[in-house]
Amino acid sequence: MLRYIIRRILYMIPTMIGISFLTFMIIQLPPGDFLTTMLAYIADSTQGGITEALEQKMRVQYGLDKPLIVQYWKWISGIVFRGDFGPSFGWGVPVSQLIGDTMGLTLMVSLCSLIFVWGVSLPIGIYSAVNRYSATDHLFTLIGFLGLAIPNFLLALALMVFGYSVLGVRVGGLFSPEFMHVDWSWDKFVDLLGHIWIPVIVIGTSGTAALIRIMRANLADELEKPYVVTARAKGLPEWKILFKYPVRIAMNPFVSTIGWILPSLISGVTITAIVLNLPTSGPILIQALIAQDMYLAGSFIFLLSILTLFGMLISDILLALLDPRIRFN
Amino acid sequence: MSDQQTNPVISIKNLSVDFALRRGPFRAVSDVSFDLYPGKTLCLVGESGSGKTVTGRALMQIISKPGVIVEGSISLVKPDGATVDIAQLDPRGKEIREFRGGDIAMIFQEPMSSMSPVHTIGSQIIEAILQHSKMSKAEARTRTIELLASVDISEPELAIDRYPFEYSGGMLQRAMIAMALSAEPRILIADEPTTALDVTTQAEILDLVKRLQVEHGMAVLLITHDMGIVAEVADEVVVMRHGKIVEHRSVDDMFHDPQHAYTKQLLASTMKLEAGAANAAKAVDDKAKPILSVRNLSKFYGTEKNGVQAVDDVSFDLLPGKTLGIVGESGSGKTTLGRLILRIVEPTTGAVSYRDRDGQDVDVIGLNKKRLRDFHADVRLIFQDPYASLNPRMTVREIIGDPLLVNGRLRGEALKDKVTELLDLVGLEPEVMERYPHAFSGGQRQRIGIARALSLEPRVIIADEATSALDVSIRSQILDLLLDLQKRLNLSFVFISHDISVVRYFCDDVLVMHYGKLVESGTAEQICTDPQQAYTKSLISAVPNPDPRNKRMMHRTRFDVTAN
Helix, strand or coil: CHHHHHHHHHHHHHHHHHHHHHHHHHHHCCCCCHHHHHHHHHHHHCCCCCCHHHHHHHHHHHCCCCCHHHHHHHHHHHHHHHCCCCECCCCCCEHHHHHHHHHHHHHHHHHHHHHHHHHHHHHHHHHHHHCCCCHHHHHHHHHHHHHHHCCHHHHHHHHHHHHHHHHCCCCCCCCCHHHCCCCCCHHHHHHHHHHHHHHHHHHHHHHHHHHHHHHHHHHHHHHCCHHHHHHHHCCCCHHHHHHHCHHHHHHHHHHHHHHHHHHHHHHHHHHHHHHHCCCCHHHHHHHHHHHCCHHHHHHHHHHHHHHHHHHHHHHHHHHHHHCHHHHHC | CCCCCCCCCEEEEEEEEEEEECCEEEEEEEEEEEEECCCCEEEEECCCCCCHHHHHHHCCCCCCCCEEEEEEEEEEECCCCCEEEHHHCCCCCHHHHHHECCCEEEECCCHHHHCCCCCCHHHHHHHHHHHHCCCCHHHHHHHHHHHHHHCCCCCHHHHCCCCHHHCCHHHHHHHHHHHHHCCCCCEEEEECCCCCCCHHHHHHHHHHHHHHHHHHCCEEEEEECCHHHHHHHCCEEEEEECCEEEEEEEHHHHHHCCCCHHHHHHHHHHHHHHHCCCCCCCCCCCCCCCCEEEEEEEEEEECCCCEEEEEEEEEEEECCCCEEEEECCCCCCHHHHHHHHHCCCCCCEEEEEEECCCCCEEEHHHCCHHHHHHHHHHEEEECCCCCCCCCCCCCHHHHHHHHHHHCCCCCHHHHHHHHHHHHHHCCCCHHHHHCCHHHCCHHHHHHHHHHHHHCCCCCEEEEECCCCCCCHHHHHHHHHHHHHHHHHHCCEEEEEECCHHHHHHHCCEEEEEECCEEEEEEEHHHHHHCCCCHHHHHHHHCCCCCCCCCCCHHHCCCCCHHHC
16 A cells, blocks of 8 residues: 555656646747736836837846746756745745745635535435435435536625625625734634635535536446345345445545546636635736746646645545555556 | 155245336236245246346345335244244334344355455455344454355455455355355355356355255255256256246256246257257368368467466367357456457467468468458457447447448448348348347347348358357257358357357367366367366366256366366
């Protein structure tokens, strides 16, 4: 088992190198660079614009005159050896400082959503599979499809209106104004809990609906398997048969969903974050991409990809724990 | 019926089971009555769909949804003499669970899928023990090791912590039996317990069940479709058809004085295969040059350190118009051999030579892609599973016409006429052309598969276990169809099978394979009646003999791999 985990972690290294290179390529893909965007902005605000010589000087100053591979090496070596993600051209501060807070909050919202998704879809999925075509199953199916069909931002708007007009709470953001810029404390944490449920529901709903369907279909398949009959023939009580055998095996695809649900949660966060005005990474990433603030955008994409990789790793380890057939191969 | 001094342990009276379908209730079991006696074996015989499995499961009320017992009683006699009607108990209640796995235990057909793949053997047996006794976990573990040892599993201390996929089919069925015996049941229901196993393994498992039955005085209800097994182990026989009992006799009466027409038919199709006279009249020119010639064919899988010699230096000739049988147990390399000939799997070394229509010898191994396609038109394959080998989304017409269409030989009206002709050839009405495979029974599907194989007018057909998935009466029909086609179309067959009686009935010559090697070859009659090699002897003698007065299997020759 330990060997399996070590091997999986070793496999991640070439993947990470590939990802870092790809992200750097991707942020270079649009024509022009940060300077072009900035110059266009300056040209708009001052009528004359700036001279060719000045532009060249700035280009050297930002290091944008060097070949791509040199720029890449400067960026990645800084990350690996010094934990330095480079400067944000747009904000004029180191990227790591910008990322620190928002990345943590993004992760927090995503993890809460994942727990919400699992916590809701697992029991409902099991119930629906066991009581297929019952009235309750049909009800859950209906809710599930609604959850799949409603776009996140719409749900966010609806919940905001509901929260404001019915519950009378101020929604949007993750903190009340008085906690916005103070250090972490117990009160701030409680305040966070009061706010976080709206984005968690908004982000988690479609994932929940999808996982309910997956769990229901998987378990329905497993319920008919011969080993279930064997377990019944042993005289086990129905609940024990259900949880020890088919549910355990139907969990397999469920667990492997962490791999893909993590990135989809994070991208879901972006849209929702804009609507709900959350201080997470999504809105900053969008701005950085628009402005071609390459170190900032690159670092964001890189870190999100790494997170996805770790999501995959966790799901693989869980799978190996659940299923000896994977462990032994 | 046979004389019974003892009282039955369980009496089934007028049992009926309905399945609630959309069209209304379907009666799967209708008015079935029989008794089971301690130490005696009752065989429940019938073809697929006869309701024998449902009857067996009804005894423990574990019929799958939407089946329900609608009538009748199942009176279980407790050791203290009191009786309980299992049919009246709540199938989800606490009371019935005491009997399931307690007084009545069950083993199933497919040991691989009847055990959970993600739990160890030990965990699944210990659980059964704890359910029916007040042992501690440690005691249950000790007991499990004893049980595994009692069913002849070697190194039970290690085996207990293994997973099902680390076991062979036979080992797993032993573990299943150990599990069933954990609470010392008085009734054992065995539902086709050896159908998925090789013939020698089958003989060992049946031996084991018999031994344990004698030791514990259990009543055994053995559900099977194999009349040979019935003759070997049964005391009484119940024949079922369409959910009803058609005949209930002692085993000797059943075989030597069958009353009902259906029983007679069932026995006749079994005996016909035993006779093996189908090929006697076939006159083949022995001087003819072989149509297919295989020399030193080998296939090695894996790396040098950790590999398998799947096929090891096999050579044979197939003469035109003849049928060559390849027999062997699972893992013997017989299926791989068939695929090597067609180059579906590339051989490691060796040569395959095919004599084409013009009398030219073709080196099959050296063929390029396009020429290989021509070779595949002349040498066709029939598959084992008639359910999986037909695309459910294509009509029969599309399925049969597909090879012709793909090869660009026929289209439109001409194709339709050809399909009609082919359907007629395999004994199906042309009207079935527009229907989908799900509308057909297993035997009819296999006919469709044969029609498809014949569409390109092949000269050689490789049939890989082509009749294994079929009921015995259907099996002999399909074999007769193949024999008839052979005569009419001058076909040559390579017939791969684990079923000795089918090979004996159908083949002229037989190759016996074991661990990839050719063990023995000869005429079918000689291999079946006078085998020379120790392995062949053990194989032949393990085949159940459908005559209760001459139980072959119980006196079989045992073959020890290590001694060879």
